[in-house]
Amino acid sequence: MSVPERLAKNRVVLDEEESHIEIDQELCRTTGTGARIIAVCPAGVYSEQDGRIVADHAACLECGTCLAVAAPGALRWHYPRGGFGVSFREG
Amino acid sequence: MSSAAAEPDFDVIVVGGGPAGSVTAYLLAQQGLSVVLIERGEAPGAKNLSGGVLYGRVLDEVFPGFAQSAPVERRITRHVTTFLTGDSSVSLDYAGGPLAEPVNAVTVLRARFDPWLAERAEEAGVFLMPGVRVDSLLREDTPAGPQVVGVRAGDDELRARVVVAADGVNSFLARSIGLRPQPPTHHLAVGVKAVVSLPRTVIEDRFAVSGDQGAAHAIVGDCTLGIGGGGFLYTNTESLSVGVVLRLDDLVKHGRTAAEVFEHYLSHPVLEPYLRGGEIVEYGSHLVAEGGLEMLGQIVTGGMVVVGEAAGLTINSGLTVRGMDLAIGSAVAAAKGIGEAIAAQDVTATGLAAYRRHLDESFVVKDLRTYARAPKFLERPRMYGAYGELAAGLFRDVFRLDGSPRKHLAAVARDSFRRSAVSVRDLVSDGWAGVRAL
Ligand SMILES: Cc1cc2nc3c(=O)[nH]c(=O)nc-3n(C[C@H](O)[C@H](O)[C@H](O)COP(=O)(O)OP(=O)(O)OC[C@H]3O[C@@H](n4cnc5c(N)ncnc54)[C@H](O)[C@@H]3O)c2cc1C
Ligand code: SF4
Numbered sequence: 373m374s375v376p377e378r379l380a381k382n383r384v385v386l387d388e389e390e391s392h393i394e395i396d397q398e399l400c401r402t403t404g405t406g407a408r409i410i411a412v413c414p415a416g417v418y419s420e421q422d423g424r425i426v427a428d429h430a431a432c433l434e435c436g437t438c439l440a441v442a443a444p445g446a447l448r449w450h451y452p453r454g455g456f457g458v459s460f461r462e463g
Numbered sequence: 464m465s466s467a468a469a470e471p472d473f474d475v476i477v478v479g480g481g482p483a484g485s486v487t488a489y490l491l492a493q494q495g496l497s498v499v500l501i502e503r504g505e506a507p508g509a510k511n512l513s514g515g516v517l518y519g520r521v522l523d524e525v526f527p528g529f530a531q532s533a534p535v536e537r538r539i540t541r542h543v544t545t546f547l548t549g550d551s552s553v554s555l556d557y558a559g560g561p562l563a564e565p566v567n568a569v570t571v572l573r574a575r576f577d578p579w580l581a582e583r584a585e586e587a588g589v590f591l592m593p594g595v596r597v598d599s600l601l602r603e604d605t606p607a608g609p610q611v612v613g614v615r616a617g618d619d620e621l622r623a624r625v626v627v628a629a630d631g632v633n634s635f636l637a638r639s640i641g642l643r644p645q646p647p648t649h650h651l652a653v654g655v656k657a658v659v660s661l662p663r664t665v666i667e668d669r670f671a672v673s674g675d676q677g678a679a680h681a682i683v684g685d686c687t688l689g690i691g692g693g694g695f696l697y698t699n700t701e702s703l704s705v706g707v708v709l710r711l712d713d714l715v716k717h718g719r720t721a722a723e724v725f726e727h728y729l730s731h732p733v734l735e736p737y738l739r740g741g742e743i744v745e746y747g748s749h750l751v752a753e754g755g756l757e758m759l760g761q762i763v764t765g766g767m768v769v770v771g772e773a774a775g776l777t778i779n780s781g782l783t784v785r786g787m788d789l790a791i792g793s794a795v796a797a798a799k800g801i802g803e804a805i806a807a808q809d810v811t812a813t814g815l816a817a818y819r820r821h822l823d824e825s826f827v828v829k830d831l832r833t834y835a836r837a838p839k840f841l842e843r844p845r846m847y848g849a850y851g852e853l854a855a856g857l858f859r860d861v862f863r864l865d866g867s868p869r870k871h872l873a874a875v876a877r878d879s880f881r882r883s884a885v886s887v888r889d890l891v892s893d894g895w896a897g898v899r900a901l
Binding site: 373375378379381382385408410411412413414415416433434435436437439440441450451452453454455457458459460461462463 | 503504505506508509510511512513572573574575576577593594595596616617632633635645646648651653654655657658702711714715718719720721722725743744745746747748749750
């Protein structure tokens with residue numbers, strides 16, 4: 373079973389109005405943050421497309437691992453607004 | 464306190480409906496204080512994930528007999544510790560009646576267990592606000608220095624005499640006012656976990672347990688591809704909690720992806736027979752604090768205290784991960800300290816320091832002190848590779864009768880030791896450090 377297939381089992385209320393992830397492309401490149409967050413994210417939220425790092429915020433499991441390995445300022449990540457995001461049914 | 468500009472809405476605002484927050488709120492309401500418990504998930508537990516082994520002694524003091532009434536999965540009566548290499552495993556299996564009565568540890572699934580705790584708080588009079596994210600703290604300058612006087616959530620402001628930051632490992636609240644720094648990556652690990660459903664009887668047969676008893680397997684070595692951390696495999700009533708915990712500095716250093724390590728673990732030939740035929744019903748991840756005593760730091764400021772994993776309270780001894788029981792222990796200390804501070808009409812940092820004193824006297828800080836050297840010890844890379852190889856090599860030579868003349872155990876041990884990457888000096892150094900750390 374692939375990561376996307378596994379994630380499909382999770383219940384997510386997607387915030388269509390705002391993403392809780394913002395990327396500073398310049399800093400991501402110069403600090404190596406881009407490669408790090410692609411590797412550590414267990415949900416495969418980040419990928420590189422045409423030299424840019426993109427985030428699929430709907431897949432996020434809200435662990436905060438990406439922020440913990442990011443260089444200061446390279447990533448703006450906070451919890452989704454109340455009631456939005458992933459809901460575990462087991463935990 | 465008379466310096467607060469506006470009359471507070473509540474005596475206490477607790478942010479975070481995990482074990483630390485719910486138990487703090489419950490105990491404060493029991494003292495007759497007005498308490499609001501704010502949780503960003505649509506219900507308490509919805510955002511929470513753990514391996515799931517709760518050492519229950521402290522919760523039993525708060526809710527006597529909780530294991531009978533709370534949604535717990537199995538009573539853990541069997542602890543298995545396994546060293547894993549690419550194709551072999553060496554295990555130590557402790558099964559014992561002394562673990563069954565009184566109940567020592569139980570498995571829980573947080574999406575079911577946390578709501579039960581929050582309901583106890585509500586029953587005691589706590590006002591629960593789920594689905595609300597606290598965005599920032601309200602602060603005011605007073606003669607005694609800056610004082611936290613409430614929280615902001617969206618356009619709403621709520622004021623209280625005391626705010627309790629029970630917002631978990633990322634604790635943005637404590638970070639936002641510079642009380643606690645962002646932890647360094649070697650003090651954090653990412654947990655990646657799946658819940659795999661299996662029929663009750665299959666679990667009992669595979670793990671050699673019966674009735675409501677269960678097993679907890681801790682696994683080190685090849686399960687993390689040599690990355691600092693380990694694997695766990697715990698039994699629930701009708702599912703298994705299976706996952707890895709990976710120290711962030713080491714994960715980054717190895718250049719592996721977290722998903723790839725998890726995949727490798729799930730498909731390991733030693734794990735596969737336990738999981739066979741099971742269905743993955745949930746996949747999740749969560750950070751866990753790993754710094755032990757070194758992470759404790761500042762947990763009290765004017766008008767606010769920090770409890771649970773937000774205060775860095777976890778112990779990883781290599782064989783067990785503890786966070787929930789320490790969260791509850793800190794809740795007990797915080798409720799006492801806050802009660803005293805409010806009664807004495809002093810909720811400045813000085814008044815709230817009562818929390819820190821109760822915490823220092825409790826099992827929480829005592830155990831953190833006992834295991835203070837464990838994080839450093841567990842950073843030694845041999846724990847995750849060479850020792851598994853050494854143990855597996857030794858037992859292979861003992862059990863594999865390949866026609867060569869047999870040797871005494873001591874000679875076999877000497878030979879496997881020579882072949883392994885471990886030097887005598889490593890062994891002595893690690894052995895001594897291990898005895899002192901664990
Ligand atoms: C993979 C893994 C395995 C583990 N295994 C074990 C184990 O076997 N045994 C054990 O005892 N411990 C284990 N732990 C550790 C344990 O899960 C934690 O230490 C424990 O949950 C901490 O409890 P807490 O109440 O402090 O924080 P949490 O349980 O994290 O609760 C914090 C709460 O605050 C809420 N929140 C956060 N920010 C806000 C905000 N701004 N506004 C509103 N609400 C907010 C969150 O949604 C959450 O409900 C494990 C952890 C992981 C990751
Ligand atoms: S919070 Fe966790 S799941 Fe979400 S993007 Fe960051 S690393 Fe991935």
